[in-house]
Amino acid sequence: MTAPALKLKSTPLNSIHRKLGGRMVEFGGWDMPVQYPAGTVEEHVRTRTHAGLFDVSHMGEIDVRGLDAVAFVNGLVSNDASKLVDGQAQYSALTTPEGTVIDDLLVYRFAEDHLLLVVNAGTTDKDWDWISSHRENEDIELRNVSADYCQIAFQGPDALGILQKLTRLPLSEIKYYHFREGEVDGVPAIVSRTGYTGEDGFEVYASPDKAERLWNKSLDAGNFGADDGVLACGLAARNTLRLEAGMCLYGHEIDETTTLLEANLGWITKLNKGYFIGRDRLLKQKEEGIGRKLLGFEVTDRGIARDGQDVLIDGQRVGQVTSGSPAPFLKKNIGMAYVPVEFANEGRAIEIDVRGRRVGAQIVPLPFYKRPKQ
Amino acid sequence: MANVPENLHYSKDHEWVRVEGDTAVIGITDHAQDQLGDVVYVELPRAGDEFVANESFGSVESVKAVSEIFTPVSGKVAEANDSLTDEPEKVNKDPYGDGWMIKIKMSSSGEVDSLLTAAEYEDFTKAENE
Numbered sequence: 001m002t003a004p005a006l007k008l009k010s011t012p013l014n015s016i017h018r019k020l021g022g023r024m025v026e027f028g029g030w031d032m033p034v035q036y037p038a039g040t041v042e043e044h045v046r047t048r049t050h051a052g053l054f055d056v057s058h059m060g061e062i063d064v065r066g067l068d069a070v071a072f073v074n075g076l077v078s079n080d081a082s083k084l085v086d087g088q089a090q091y092s093a094l095t096t097p098e099g100t101v102i103d104d105l106l107v108y109r110f111a112e113d114h115l116l117l118v119v120n121a122g123t124t125d126k127d128w129d130w131i132s133s134h135r136e137n138e139d140i141e142l143r144n145v146s147a148d149y150c151q152i153a154f155q156g157p158d159a160l161g162i163l164q165k166l167t168r169l170p171l172s173e174i175k176y177y178h179f180r181e182g183e184v185d186g187v188p189a190i191v192s193r194t195g196y197t198g199e200d201g202f203e204v205y206a207s208p209d210k211a212e213r214l215w216n217k218s219l220d221a222g223n224f225g226a227d228d229g230v231l232a233c234g235l236a237a238r239n240t241l242r243l244e245a246g247m248c249l250y251g252h253e254i255d256e257t258t259t260l261l262e263a264n265l266g267w268i269t270k271l272n273k274g275y276f277i278g279r280d281r282l283l284k285q286k287e288e289g290i291g292r293k294l295l296g297f298e299v300t301d302r303g304i305a306r307d308g309q310d311v312l313i314d315g316q317r318v319g320q321v322t323s324g325s326p327a328p329f330l331k332k333n334i335g336m337a338y339v340p341v342e343f344a345n346e347g348r349a350i351e352i353d354v355r356g357r358r359v360g361a362q363i364v365p366l367p368f369y370k371r372p373k374q
Numbered sequence: 375m376a377n378v379p380e381n382l383h384y385s386k387d388h389e390w391v392r393v394e395g396d397t398a399v400i401g402i403t404d405h406a407q408d409q410l411g412d413v414v415y416v417e418l419p420r421a422g423d424e425f426v427a428n429e430s431f432g433s434v435e436s437v438k439a440v441s442e443i444f445t446p447v448s449g450k451v452a453e454a455n456d457s458l459t460d461e462p463e464k465v466n467k468d469p470y471g472d473g474w475m476i477k478i479k480m481s482s483s484g485e486v487d488s489l490l491t492a493a494e495y496e497d498f499t500k501a502e503n504e
Contacts, residue, residue, distance in 0.1 A: 023411075040437040041412045236411075236438045302459075304415050304435050326414045326437050355433075355440075 011057035012150050012211035020232055027235055028122025030058040035234040043237035044328040047197055048371075051156035051222055052233035052241075056196075056203070057211065060124025061149050062117040062131060066140035069115050073107060076134060078260055078282075080273040084109040089177045089194055091268055093260055094119075094127060095278035099285060101254040101263070103127050106194065108179060116145075120250045134277075150211035152218065155201035155233075155241075157371075162222040162230055163202050166214075167191065171202065185210075185217050196238060198245025198369055243334065244327045246296060246367025252307060253294055253322045253336055261285050262338065263294045264366065292319065293344040296366040297352075299333035303359035305352040311337045312351040312358065318343060321352060327368060334368050335361075376405035376499065379470055383486050384495035385446040387428075390470060393486055394477075398447045401474040402434065402465065405499050411436040413465040418454040418475055425449070427485050431476060434465060447485040449478040 008031040017024065022033030033055070035043065046052055064073055074081040079092035088109055094102040103123040108116040119127045128144050135142065154163045164171050169182040169191055179192035190205040206214055222230025239249065248254045253263055260269045261282060271283050299305055305324030310317045324335030339350070346365055351358045378384070383391040388406035392399040407413065415435040425431050430442040431451070454476045458464060465473040480486075490498060 034438065035411055039412045041414070044437075240437060302415075303417075304440070306440065326435075328437060 009058070011055055012208040013055045013057065013215055016212055016215055017055065017232075022232070022234060025235070028058065028120065030121055032058060033232075033234040034236045036232050038231050040234070040236040040240065041328040043231050043233040044240050046231040047156045047199060047233060047237065047241055048329045049157070050228050051154065051158040051162055051201075051230040052197070052237065053215070053218055053222065053224075053230050054153040054155065054233050054238055055151075055215070056153050056238075057150040057208065058121035059151055060119040060121060060127065060144070060146040061205075062119065062124075062128060063143045063145045064115045064117065064140055065113055065143075066138065067113050068138035068140050069113050070109075072135075072138045072140050073115055073117070074273065075276050076131060077105070077107065078265075078270065078276060078278070079107070079268040080270040081107050081109070081115070082273065086111055087178055087180060089179055089192055091177075093254075093265065093268060094130060095260065095276065095282075096256055097278055097281065099259040099261070099278040099281040100256045101250070101258060101260060102130055102256065104248060104250055104254060106192075108190075108192070110181075118151075123250060147208070149205045150208040150214070151203060151205050152211070152215060153195055153197075153201060153203045154218065155195045155197040155199045156230075157200065158222065158230070159199070159201040162218065163191070163204070165221040166217055174202075176200075185214055187214065189214075196245075196247060197241035198247070198367065199241075199371055237328075239323075240325055240328055243323050243325055243336070244330060244367070244369040246336075246369075248294075249323060258294075258338070259285060259290070262290050262292055290341055292338045293341045294322070294336055294338055295344050296334065296336055296364050296368055297350060297361040298364050298368075299335070299352065299359055299361045300349075301360040303352075303354045303357065304333045305335040305354060305359065305361065309355075310353040311339055312353060313339065313343045313348070317353075324352070330369055332368075336366070376403065376408055377470070378404070378492045378496050380492045382470070382492065383446070383489035384492065384498075385444065385489055386498060387444045387446075388499075389444060389446055391446050391486055391489060392470075396480055396483065397452060398449070398478045398480050398486065399474050400445060400447075400476050400478060401469055402443060403495070404469050406441075407466050407469045407473070410434065410441060411438065413462045416458040416462045416465065416475070418456070418458065419451050421451050421453055423451045425451070425478070434462075443475065445476070445478060446489055447478060447480050447482070449481045451476050452479045453477040
């Protein structure tokens with residue numbers, strides 16, 4: 001056990017997490033619950049079968065207003081922000097001139113002159129500096145509004161029903177990757193049909209001074225404590241849920257050394273939309289072909305692959321695990337890794353160097369888990 | 375509070391030892407399993423493997439992390455609890471009973487005397503958490 005570093009940032013729900021028995025850890029400079037007494041496995045499975053509630057208030061928010069808001073942002077991100085309509089959200093990435101990733105983010109469009117960028121906690125300051133430094137004489141106003149919002153994620157098949165008890169917004173009418181502004185528990189909020197678990201669900205943004213009440217009301221509405229009720233979920237379950245769903249985590253699958261095309265993020269890389277930072281390099285990489293590729297694997301021997309371990313093919317070290325973990329719902333040990341494209345075919349047997357022991361695994365299609373269609 | 379039975383010896387790496395004649399039964403403490411969270415994988419040595427005190431004899435993994443397990447005493451493994459292969463959750467449910475890990479035939483009986491008593495181990499974990 002190491003003592004926490006000084007001056008960790010805390011979300012408005014910090015004391016609630018402690019009261020609930022959350023085990024607190026440092027994450028991206030924040031003091032966050034990694035799990036609650038129910039444990040990661042139960043939190044993960046409950047989110048897949050009923051519902052999970054996650055405090056994601058550590059995420060950063062950058063507000064962009066002005067007539068040039070869309071054009072300005074579109075020059076910095078890989079997806080096409082000009083395609084957004086009011087009330088729509090888009091998964092995107094801030095790119096370097098090399099086509100690698102400064103951060104992945106959600107772009108929300110409130111109006112043609114108003115976007116909100118939701119970025120990762122640990123990269124908020126870096127993103128802010130990067131975005132501000134590209135400002136020239138556009139008609140825009142940039143504000144780091146991270147402290148103005150708490151964010152609570154309702155995820156899982158029961159999430160809609162639980163959240164609906166707290167709002168008059170017609171939740172079933174909100175389409176995936178769309179949002180509405182309204183009231184939740186009588187408090188102004190943004191309700192977005194998005195998430196990071198592979199389940200249906202919503203992310204609710206509200207004023208931080210309302211966070212505790214909103215959290216407690218949500219647990220009550222979801223029958224927290226019952227075997228089929230909502231569970232408060234920590235960062236460990238958030239990580240295993242996103243991994244099963246095959247989603248990238250910044251600092252693991254993507255960072256400033258990986259390009260979007262290598263990370264299977266070609267679908268958010270709109271090379272025909274016009275200029276954005278890194279476009280030329282990505283175009284060139286698309287023409288020439290990528291050298292390595294992110295893939296999924298399932299461990300076939302006994303053992304658990306972990307982040308940073310080497311991948312071997314025919315005895316040669318060819319890549320590294322970016323995320324490796326037990327998958328609590330699938331009950332398998334899975335992971336993602338970069339390997340040279342010539343080896344990256346599904347079904348191929350690979351090995352993972354698990355602390356000196358070579359453990360067999362097999363390349364499988366991503367995502368590992370896809371929720372059943374309703 | 376974590377359960378710390380009186381009749382056991384404890385290491386600063388959070389293992390417990392129960393002496394049965396010249397055999398030491400070894401596992402991890404209630405405090406250790408609580409800190410780890412859900413145990414999903416346990417790797418143990420085979421009978422006949424030899425270890426010296428403070429050497430790593432295996433590992434225990436939760437969803438989030440891997441922890442090595444160290445033997446507080448030297449000797450030869452007489453038996454490993456192979457049932458943990460299929461039921462690693464026993465380590466969480468019954469760390470001092472069904473969740474035991476190995477039995478070691480001790481080569482030096484004096485080693486247990488240098489381990490912590492229950493009261494000393496309790497003080498140690500308190501100090502570690504402060």
